[in-house]
Amino acid sequence: MSAGAPATLRVADVTKCFGAVTAVDAVSLDVRANEFLCLLGPSGCGKTTLLRMMAGFEAPDSGRVFIGDDDMTATPPHARPVNMMFQSYALFPHMSVEGNVAFGLKQEGLRGEALNARVKEALAVVELEGLGARKPHQLSGGQRQRVALARCLAKRPRVLLLDEPLAALDKHLRERTQRELTALRHRLGISFVVVTHDQDEAMAMADRVAVMDRGKILQIAPPRELYERPANRAVAAFFGDVNIWEGEVVAGNKVHCAALQIAFPVTDLLPVGSRVEAAVRPEQIAFTSIDALLTGVVSDVVYRGTASTYFVRHAGGAVIRVARQNSGPETFQRGDTVGLSWPTSAVRVLTS
DSSP states (O other), X not given: OOTTOOEEEEEEEEEXXXXXXXXXXXXXXXXXXXXXXXXXXXTTSSHHHHHHHXXXXXXXXXEXXXXXXXXXXXXXXXXXXXXXXXXXXXXXXTSOHHHHHHHHHHHTTOOHHHHHHHXXXXXXXXXXXXXXXXXXXXXXXXXXXXXXXXXXXXXXXXXXXXXXXXXXXXXXXXXXXXXXXXXXXXXXXXXXXXXXXXXXXXXXXXXXXXXXXXXXXXXXXXXXXXXXXXXXXXXXXXXXXOEEEEXXXXXXXXXXXXXXXXXEEOSSXXXXXXXXXXXXXXXXXXXXXXXXXXXXXXXXXXXXXXEEEEEEEETTSOEEEEEEEOSSSOOOOTTOEEEEEOOGGGOEEEOO
């Protein structure tokens, strides 16, 4: 998938309101051929409504939905070359695995050997061969998720739409399924659009991530770009842990932060007197005993296995998050006074 790849699915200036609430507000978005795109945002940001408009389950109040060059805005879900996998999986409990996978194909009139071959193919793709006779209640949560995925894949959609597909899985199964979905996308050559509120999930799977809030797309970019170069405070705060401090530009490349009682250099050249916000990721901050930018007292330590997060309270009241790999014995504890520093390149200046 490349930046110049043609769009498989395109939404153009779509808006959807529910009463006085604008769920999706004039959103335009291209899904490229063979792309894995994640719609990421907090609950109520509009990501599922946008997905449902792509699928045809919701009609936009304005704007258009295209698949390839075809306007699908008024086309019902069953007539679109897309398929949607719901968060609940929506399996028929009285049907076997094979029956669930075959259901949509039968609705399209497929019968006999052609039907059996398509079902067998879909189950093989998700590695459920030999389980076709079982009922959903006889399967694990991960296997039920695979049945729902096989049912979608059996119809050979051009775009597969998934609404929080991994939310019900435990951590290890969720990580394994993330890898399987990305491998499956490459093997089948179709586009995936996944709704999630989990930033780690989006970073693990997506070619690009569209961060949404209040019905709008705040920024769309590859995960690394979103993390290292967020467009604004909302993206920086939602996409990963971050320290954000308000400040004033006191020289072309220096920002004074009242909460930290210091001025520190930045790479940006900005007008003197500008009010800005400076963002620094916790893993970019180092403990140091010499040339510290500031000092503070460790107020809390959160152990996370491979890493720990230290909360350092500055004399001015600000609390700084510091992330450190647990490669040795714990060095600092609550109550310790520590010095902190960070490289100039770690500071992202946010002006909006």
